[in-house]
Amino acid sequence: MNYADLFRVTLPETALEIAALVVLIVDLGFLRKAALNLRVTVAALLGVAGCGAALWTVGLQNGSGFFVDGREVLVVGPVAVIAQVGILVLTALTLLLLIDENFTHHVGEFVAVVLMAAAGGLLIVAAQDLLVIFIGLELLSLGLYILTAFAKRSGKSAEAAMKYYLFGGMSAAFLLFGFSYLYGLSGSTNLAAIEQGIPQQGMPLLYVAWVLIVAGLGFKVAAVPFHLWAPDTYEGAPAPAAAFIASVSKVASFALLLNICYGLFQPGKTWSGPPQLLNEIFRTEFAIWQPLLIILIVVAAASMIVGNLAALAQVSVRRLLAYSAIAHAGYILLGVAVRRPYTGQVDTIHFVLDSFRPAFRSTNAVLFYVLTYGLTTIGAFGVVSVVERATGSDRIDSFVGLNKRNPVLAAVLLVLFLSLAGIPPLVGFYAKFNLFAAVLGVSAGPVPFALVALAVAFSVVSLYYYLQVLKRAYVMPTVDESPIKAHPVTMAVLVAIAAAVVVLGCFPALLQNWIESFYS
Amino acid sequence: MLAWTIYLSFAGALVLAILPKAKPALVRWLALSVAVAGLAVAIAGFISGMGQGLTVFVDLPWIPSMGIHFLLAADGISRVLVLLTGLAAVAGVLFSWNIELRANEFFAFFLALIGGVYGVFLSFDLLLLFVFYEIAIVPKYFLIAIWGSTRREYAAMKLAIYSFAGSAMVLIGLLAAYATAGSHSTSLIQLGHAGFPASFQMWCFPLVFTGFAILAGMWPFHTWAPTGHVAAPTGASMLLAGVVMKLGAYGCLRVGIALFPRGLDPWGVSFLGIGSWRDVFAVLAVIGIVYGALVALAQSDFKFVIGYSSVSHMGFVLLGLMTLNQIGMTGAVMQMFSHGIIAGLLFAIVGRIVYDRTHTRQLAELETMHLSRRLPFAAWAFVIAGMASMGLPGFSGFVAELQVLVGAWKVNPWWVAAAGVGIVVGVAYTWRALQKAFFGDLLPSAHVLEQEHGHELAAITWPEVTGVVMLAGVSLFVGLYPRILLDTIEPAVKALLAGGVQ
Secondary structure, three states: OOHHHHHHHOHHHHHHHHHHHHHHHHHHHHOOOOOHHHHHHHHHHHHHHHHHHHHHHHHHOOOOOEEEOOEEEEOOOHHHHHHHHHHHHHHHHHHHHHOOOOOOOOHHHHHHHHHHHHHHHHHHHHEOEHHHHHHHHHHHHHHHHHHHOOOOOOHHHHHHHHHHHHHHHHHHHHHHHHHHHHHHHHOOOEHHHHHHHOOHHHHHHHHHHHHHHHHHHHHHHOOOOOOOHHHHHHHHOOHHHHHHHHHHHHHHHHHHHHHHHHHHHOOOOOOOOOOHHHHHHHHHHHHHHHHHHHHHHHHHHHHHHHHHHHHHOOOEHHHHHHHHHHHHHHHHHHHHHOOOOOOOOOOHHHHHHHHHHHHHHHHHHHHHHHHHHHHHHHHHHHHHHHHHHHHOOOEHHHHOOHHHHOHHHHHHHHHHHHHHHOOOOOHHHHHHHHHHHHHHHHOOOHHHHHHHHHHHHHHHHHHHHHHHHHHHHHOOOOOOOOOOOOOHHHHHHHHHHHHHHHHHHHOOHHHHHHHHOOOO | OOHHHHHHHHHHHHHHHHOOOOOHHHHHHHHHHHHHHHHHHHHHHHHHOOOOOOEEEEEEEEEHHHOEEEEEEEOHHHHHHHHHHHHHHHHHHHOOOOOOOOHHHHHHHHHHHHHHHHHHHHEOEHHHHHHHHHHOHHHHHHHHHHHOOOOHHHHHHHHHHHHHHHHHHHHHHHHHHHHHHOOOOOEHHHHHOOOOOHHHHHHHHHHHHHHHHHHOOOOOOOOHHHHHHHHOOHHHHHHHHHHHHHHHHHHHHHHHHHHOHHHHOEEEEEEOOEEEHHHHHHHHHHHHHHHHHHHHHOOOEHHHHHHHHHHHHHHHHHHHHHHOOHHHHHHHHHHHHHHHHHHHHHHHHHHHHHHHHHOOOEHHHHHHHOHHHHOHHHHHHHHHHHHHHHOOOOOHHHHHHHHHHHHHHHHOHHHHHHHHHHHHHHHHHHHHHHHHHHOOOOOOOHHHHHHHHHOOOOOOOHHHHHHHHHHHHHHHHHHHOOHHHHHHHHHHHHHHHHHOOO
């Protein structure tokens, strides 16, 4: 154990925590009497500055993680760094969208809690130890419950927070229970050690452990059948909180899922032991992870089907976004779950090379997808919140005539929703294509192919509900033509997000190359 | 050089989208100049490309890690269809001259659609082709839903969902081909050399072909076409029938047949004379020809007559493709061009010249309006267009359908017999529409004449005359001198048959 390493590896988290304290001090100490506008602006900008500082410290990492007794506890690998950058950028965007909000007088606390929750996110994407994972996850989740309840004057917010908290508490219990089985089976809480320590004969218990863990993590990513909290939370939470849950928490949870699912084969790690051991390791690896992957595939298919079909019936745009998030979680889970089958007898080195590269591809594709999805969905919540403030409702009908009332906002909505539907040349299309191509590149068997076909078919279904919103914004005649005004900063952020969605869609290599640069 | 058609159209769309709303005249002229510039480039590209095979003009790495290139190229088939797109775009703008509602958005969507169509015809990378194909779908939705007429929201959504269902099938095929080829390239040329296993082609071909054929109006997936055409504003229905349906047919040819030729092989078992996917699709095409014609005969709405006639005529394209011989496939490409021109002309007459003045499309009501007296220009334009549509010698449709039928005869004379029925019914429905709409039997009484005198229909405007003359002239010119297109199409089809189809 080296405390200097610990200090260096956790610098980004530290930066966020310090920023949270600074925000609290400034807001509660110096700005008590100031106007709400000023307080929101100062708090949000301080928060953004904290994210910037944390981003800078992510760049300071030299590539080695934090070890305890020879076991890596916090890793500085490609997945961790990419996800951390994503989390920080998305948090900053959420905070910028806060500037126009007026749902609370306790802005300092709100920003501080956002930053602390983001710190929890940073922790889980790097953690390799079950206990650290659990602590980070709780830090993130508790923050999210508070954020959901932040609109004190709204009954819906309180209801949503209560539902979210009850479901969340239960799923955390499941997760911890699952972790305890893993510990019992292997005698260790470290992911790498668990993989080596699990005896082959412990299989039935292993299944139980994986089911419990999937229940816990499935809750975080809002996958069916652990999704019930999502529509209520998305609907009731204040818009910035919902955007934060839909983006930052998603990025962190999927990165965590990648860490757990890829275990030893996490990209960026190299095998240093004797080669003859590899075949043995592949065998155990296969035996250990296969049940988890099967469960994940079932969950993924269910999420795609339920999410897309339920979204068809929604009249609240926030609930629609919640079900669409469930559907997207299904697509992403495919990328996490599908892996090259282990056929038994293989040329070791060849198999290693063969199975490493596609694994990189699907991790890349998952990261690309979840980052761009997070970006798009923050923008979508930004638009919803502007419309909501002007019309008092997030009903689909309050978008009628948006094109007349604020053409720029309507154009942003058009770009973001078409991107969510996966229309080229927007980034949502490329993310889907890349993900599905990676899935088929990893394993082109009938099962992955059927899953990809299912996903593509359901993205046609999804077009229908996205078009329902766009139809109201562009097509249907409106009685109320009064312009909808938004804060210039909000508009600038939304336009920037839409522009990024278009640019990354036309030139996906920009983001793709950045992600791949971590693997070279 | 042809690449500029794409850039010009998208740049035009962008400029129009941000132009001030209050100046429809400026917007129109700008849209027209962009469309004419695109046509000029298309003509120049067509002329300079004569006698040349496949030429690549842009090849830039687009997504290097996946081996995807921004690859624009053209062979004879592409050049002909780009030319058609140029003509349809200019005609479409001319016949949309009276759009006042949100004119800048209308023409922005219009040009974005045109840009996507140009892009599909010029892409030689499968992913790029797919991207342009989908770009073309979204503007269609808004063009119909905002500026359309009869049940526009229903028709627009139906069209969008059908199109996306089709493109989802194509996307699945694309992903499967990409994964199976393992060459890390989606270039059509490289995929063509990938040597897909026959068993793979056997299921991928029908998937991709059906996906594209949905947009080509193949029976029984044609139902989006009549409702969509009828609901669309005139300019958009000209584009829908004129070029968008060709996108589907082009995809069937360029992707379906050229990449998966073994998918057309016999299965080894035959049932009721159907022993391969080729037979299946040929039979569907023939059913489309006859069914479309029969349904057109029974319509009471003038525009639905034309809508179903499109289904019938597109059946010839699909039948021509399924002949897999030089003359039949050349005929199919000719028919794509010919139908694009003629359908555009028919929709222009029905939707713009007649409907915008009479405000009805019901044949029974038009019958009482004595349009041959009051709108002689429309009546004679429709006579010419109707003759072209029936496939009379001297018009482009004749050359095209004749070649398709000759090609089909070589494969299976029964197809020709059935398609022949379709042609006869085609004469009947065109005649019926012509007579009912323009040359009603009832002679006007003095009283009616007096009444009509007070309500003169608006005079024919110059954009309408220009558009009609241009489209009818092209159809006539190609009918009289088909070599102008055939010399370009034939070598390309030959190369495709040699390279793709065994």
